[in-house]
Structures are given as C-alpha cells and as structure tokens.
Amino acid sequence: MGGKADRIADLSGRPLGVRALQKRRRLLDATRALLDERGLRELRVADIARAVGASPGTFYQYFADVEDAVLHLAAEANAELPPLLTLFEGSWRGREGRDRARAVVDFFMAYWDRHGPILRIRNLAADEGDMRFMELRGAAMMPILAAMVALMQRSGAAERNPEFDPDAAALAMSAILDRLAAYHRVVENDVSHESLVNTSADILLRTLTGR
Amino acid sequence: MGGKADRIADLSGRPLGVRALQKRRRLLDATRALLDERGLRELRVADIARAVGASPGTFYQYFADVEDAVLHLAAEANAELPPLLTLFEGSWRGREGRDRARAVVDFFMAYWDRHGPILRIRNLAADEGDMRFMELRGAAMMPILAAMVALMQRSGAAERNPEFDPDAAALAMSAILDRLAAYHRVVENDVSHESLVNTSADILLRTLTGR
DNA sequence: GCAAGATCTGACGAACCGTCAGATAATTTG
DNA sequence: CAAATTATCTGACGGTTCGTCAGATCTTGC
Numbered sequence: 001m002g003g004k005a006d007r008i009a010d011l012s013g014r015p016l017g018v019r020a021l022q023k024r025r026r027l028l029d030a031t032r033a034l035l036d037e038r039g040l041r042e043l044r045v046a047d048i049a050r051a052v053g054a055s056p057g058t059f060y061q062y063f064a065d066v067e068d069a070v071l072h073l074a075a076e077a078n079a080e081l082p083p084l085l086t087l088f089e090g091s092w093r094g095r096e097g098r099d100r101a102r103a104v105v106d107f108f109m110a111y112w113d114r115h116g117p118i119l120r121i122r123n124l125a126a127d128e129g130d131m132r133f134m135e136l137r138g139a140a141m142m143p144i145l146a147a148m149v150a151l152m153q154r155s156g157a158a159e160r161n162p163e164f165d166p167d168a169a170a171l172a173m174s175a176i177l178d179r180l181a182a183y184h185r186v187v188e189n190d191v192s193h194e195s196l197v198n199t200s201a202d203i204l205l206r207t208l209t210g211r
Numbered sequence: 212m213g214g215k216a217d218r219i220a221d222l223s224g225r226p227l228g229v230r231a232l233q234k235r236r237r238l239l240d241a242t243r244a245l246l247d248e249r250g251l252r253e254l255r256v257a258d259i260a261r262a263v264g265a266s267p268g269t270f271y272q273y274f275a276d277v278e279d280a281v282l283h284l285a286a287e288a289n290a291e292l293p294p295l296l297t298l299f300e301g302s303w304r305g306r307e308g309r310d311r312a313r314a315v316v317d318f319f320m321a322y323w324d325r326h327g328p329i330l331r332i333r334n335l336a337a338d339e340g341d342m343r344f345m346e347l348r349g350a351a352m353m354p355i356l357a358a359m360v361a362l363m364q365r366s367g368a369a370e371r372n373p374e375f376d377p378d379a380a381a382l383a384m385s386a387i388l389d390r391l392a393a394y395h396r397v398v399e400n401d402v403s404h405e406s407l408v409n410t411s412a413d414i415l416l417r418t419l420t421g422r
Numbered sequence: 423g424c425a426a427g428a429t430c431t432g433a434c435g436a437a438c439c440g441t442c443a444g445a446t447a448a449t450t451t452g
Numbered sequence: 453c454a455a456a457t458t459a460t461c462t463g464a465c466g467g468t469t470c471g472t473c474a475g476a477t478c479t480t481g482c
Contacts, residue, residue: 010429019479020429039339041278044469055431060471067252098374117339124335127393128250128328134397161413163309167402168410175390176383182338186345191378199379202372207414221460230448231460255438266462271440 010061024062026052028076031069035117040066067125071132074122077115078140083107088147092155092209101201101208105177109197112181120182145170148208157210169207176200221272235273237263239287242280246328251277278336282343285333288326289351294318299358303366303420312412312419316388320408323392331393356381359419368421380418387411 007015008024016024030051034043043066049056063069084107087100112119125133148170152158158166177200180187184196218226219235227235241262245254254277260267274280295318298311323330336344359381363369369377388411391398395407 014428017428017479023429041339045471046469056470057432057472058430061430065471120335120338124251124331126397127331128252163409163413165402165406165410168406169414171391171398171402171407172387172411172414176386179386179390180382186338187382191376191382195376195379196382198374199376200383202374203380203383203414203418206417225459228448228459234460256440257438267439268441268463269461272461276440 011064020062023052023054023058027054027059027062028069028073031066032073032118035070035121039117040070040121067121070118070121071136073115073118074133074136077111077118078136080111080114081140081143084111085143085147088144088151092151092205097205097209098201101205102197104204105180105197105200108177108181109184112178112184116182119178123178141174144174148173151208152210155209157208160210173204173207176203222275231273234263234265234269238265238270238273239280239284242277243284243329246281246332250328251281251332278332281329281332282347284326284329285344285347288322288329289347291322291325292351292354295322296354296358299355299362303362303416308416308420309412312416313408315415316391316408316411319388319392320395323389323395327393330389334389352385355385359384362419363421366420368419371421384415384418387414 008021009015010020010024027048030048031043034047034051045059045066046056048066048069049059059069063072084104087104087107090100091097092100122133122137126137145167149158149166152166152169157169158164180196180200184193188196219232220226221231221235238259241259242254245259245262256270256277257267259277259280260270270280274283295315298315298318301311302308303311333344333348337348356378360369360377363377363380368380369375391407391411395404399407
C-alpha cells in the first residue's frame with residue numbers, strides 16, 4: 001500500500017528490529033489479556049508495561065495510548081475474517097444452505113468469543129465517530145456485506161418485493177450476527193445456544209435466499 | 212418499590228430539597244450534552260461541573276462518578292419506551308401490519324437519535340459484565356421481547372418450523388433494531404434512509420407474522 | 423573491544439480524580 | 453426579624469495516572 005514496504009514501525013516512524021518487534025508483540029498480547037479480564041475502563045498503561053516487565057515509557061514508544069494499541073489489535077482481528085467469505089460462495093439450496101447459514105453463525109460467535117472486548121471497543125469508538133475505528137469496521141464489514149448481496153442476487157432474493165433493498169438487508173443480517181455474537185453468553189440463561197444458532201441461521205437463510 | 216417513598220437522594224441517602232434537585236438535574240443535562248459532543252473518553256467531571264457553574268465536589272455529592280450519572284440517564288431513557296409497546300398490540304395483517312412494522316423501526320431510530328451516546332455506553336458496560344447496566348438493559352428489552360413473542364404466537368409465526376424459536380427470533384429482531392438505529396446515520400451514505408427503514412420493517416414483519 | 427545505533431528506563435511535570443472540613447445559603451424557630 | 457439549625461456548595465488537597473524525555477543499557481558491525 002504505502003510506497004516503502006510496510007514494515008512495522010514505532011511512533012517516530014523508525015522500523016523495528018527483532019528485539020523491538022518482540023516487545024511490541026508482548027505489549028499487544030498483554031493489552032489484550034488485561035482487556036479481557038478487566039475491561040477498558042480499568043486498564044492502566046503501567047499495568048500493561050509491568051505485565052511484560054517493561055517500563056511505561058516503552059509502551060509509549062510503540063503506541064500513542066491504550067486506544068491506539070486496541071486499534072492495532074482490531075486490525076489483527078480483521079485478518080481472521082477472510083475464511084468467513086468462502087461460506088457465502090457456492091450453493092445455498094436445501095440442506096447445504098442450512099448448513100452454510102449455521103456455519104456463518106457459528107463463525108461469528110467464535111470470532112466474538114475470541115475478540116469480543118476488542119470488537120466492542122471498536123464499535124463504540126466507531127459509533128462515536130472516531131475515523132480510524134470507522135475505517136477498520138468498514139474494512140471488516142464491506143466484504144461480508146458484498147458477499148451477502150451477491151448471494152441474494154444469485155438466489156433471486158433481491159427482487160423479492162419493492163420494499164426490499166439487498167444492501168439494507170445485508171446490514172440487517174450483519175446486525176443480527178454482530179449483536180447476538182456479542183451477548184450470546186448473557187442471554188443463554190434464557191434461550192439455549194442451540195435455539196439461538198438455529199433461529200439466527202434460519203432468518204439468515206430465508207433473507208439471503210428468499211426462502 | 213422500597214419501603215419509603217423513593218424520593219431522589221444524594222449518595223449519602225439524604226433526600227433532596229428543591230435547590231439540590233435543580234442542581235442535580237442540571238448536572239445530568241450537562242453530562243448528556245458533553246457526552247453528545249465529546250464522547251465518554253473525553254468527559255471530565257470538572258467540565259461538567261463548570262458547565263453548570265458548580266464545583267467538582269457538587270457533582271460527587273450526587274453521583275459516584277461519571278458512569279453513575281450515565282446510569283441515571285439510561286434509566287431515564289428507559290422511561291420513554293412504553294409507547295413503543297402499544298405498536299405491537301392489535302392486528303399486524305396486511306397494510307396495517309406494514310405500517311406498524313415501519314412505525315416500530317421509526318421509533319427505534321428516533322429513540323437512538325435522542326439517546327445514542329448513552330445507550331452505547333449502556334451496552335458496552337452491560338457487555339463487559341457491569342450488573343447495574345445489565346439490569347437496565349434487561350428492563351428495557353424484556354417488555355419488547357415479550358411483546359414480539361406474543362405477536363408471533365398470535366399470528367402463528369411461532370410454529371413456523373422446528374428450527375425457529377420465538378424468543379431467539381425476538382432477540383434477533385431487537386438486534387437489528389438496536390444496531391441499525393445505532394449507526395443508521397453512518398451507513399446512510401451508502402444506503403438511503405428509506406431503504407433502511409423499509410427493509411428492516413419488511414424483515415420484522417415477515418419474522419413476526421410468518422409472512 | 424569499541425563506536426554507532428537501537429532500545430529501554432524511570433523520574434518528572436501536568437492533569438485529573440475523589441474527599442472533606444469549612445463556608446455560604448435557606449429555612450425554621452422563638 | 454435575628455439567631456439557630458439545616459441544607460447545600462466550595463475549593464484546596466493528597467493520591468493516582470498520564471505521557472515525555474534525557475540519559476542508561478543493550479546489540480551489532482567492524
């Protein structure tokens with residue numbers, strides 16, 4: 001993308017050697033770990049640094065602030081999405097369609113189970129208008145939305161009726177996937193995991209294929 | 212609910228007189244205003260206090276911290292929800308159903324336009340496991356979910372097929388409503404407001420009535 | 423083994439937090 | 453109406469976190 005090879009750099013733009021890369025990685029890992037157990041609000045830079053035996057100054061050499069580190073973690077999470085896209089390809093008829101729909105739902109839940117704390121912060125920041133996070137979320141969603149729209153067009157669901165816009169429908173489906181994946185653990189006191197997956201998959205299947 | 216009349220009190224439990232009630236209200240209003248323009252991350256207690264010509268100490272007399280004030284604002288937002296419930300009552304057949312579905316979507320968007328910053332924080336805190344916010348969100352959602360489930364039962368959508376669980380479907384629908392309402396302004400660069408409303412309403416109608 | 427460059431440290435000033443003892447304003451009492 | 457009592461507010465203060473930077477420490481190439 002950029003003119004030079006995109007080596008990972010510190011805040012002043014200096015490309016990193018191996019030692020620095022390791023420190024940076026461990027700082028990111030520690031950020032993620034502390035985020036998982038405490039949430040953003042109780043996350044202190046000093047704790048992250050201490051967790052990897054570094055001083056606060058080292059953290060600030062690589063990241064402008066905690067949010068900046070979360071931004072990088074969110075970018076890494078984006079890299080795990082491409083396998084999802086293949087699920088939308090091929091036939092979505094009959095039993096195969098049902099299985100594919102379910103696989104999509106499963107994928108999202110697993111993805112959010114792994115990255116929930118980071119994705120939540122990403123979404124909040126994006127919703128609050130932070131451009132960097134908006135772009136990241138856009139990059140994550142766009143291919144998925146496009147795959148859904150393509151499927152609707154292939155299957156004829158797109159011309160269902162004049163009220164129905166495939167782009168909007170794709171947004172609605174991703175809303176279901178995101179939101180339910182985000183809190184499925186909480187609601188599973190009242191609704192079984194099975195039901196949640198089956199029903200979401202059912203709605204997804206109907207909407208994307210027009211039945 | 213409590214034994215005594217639930218007058219509004221300060222943190223030490225002392226019921227408030229008129230002067231104090233006014234200050235408290237103005238502090239809440241200022242919190243909301245600053246939240247709208249800056250987001251949670253840049254919200255300083257000192258700024259809230261200054262905005263109403265008070266000292267920081269006054270804020271802390273009424274609220275444990277900024278989050279506590281947001282909690283009260285979220286509770287106030289809950290009070291605006293009952294009118295929504297009436298939309299789920301009565302017939303959802305034919306044109307009437309389509310209008311009702313659309314009214315529900317409109318209601319949600321207007322609601323989020325008014326309270327978005329607060330609802331976003333509520334959702335983040337609830338997702339991160341904060342009990343107080345979880346309870347508030349539960350109190351907001353439960354009646355809506357119940358109204359949806361009742362409608363599905365009345366309309367026969369509930370027995371659609373064995374994959375389909377009305378409780379899970381209600382969750383999925385509220386996920387669409389929440390999420391799209393949360394960022395409709397952002398996506399309306401790509402998808403028109405009309406399309407968004409029509410399509411969400413269409414999906415809602417189909418799901419709640421089984422077509 | 424030493425110079426040059428890379429990386430890290432930890433102390434520091436600034437900013438913000440939340441508290442509290444006392445000041446000020448309102449209300450009641452006589 | 454003035455003193456006494458109660459309600460409310462203030463702002464200075466100790467404690468904590470932030471983010472910076474000059475210098476210390478490690479690594480590499482020769």
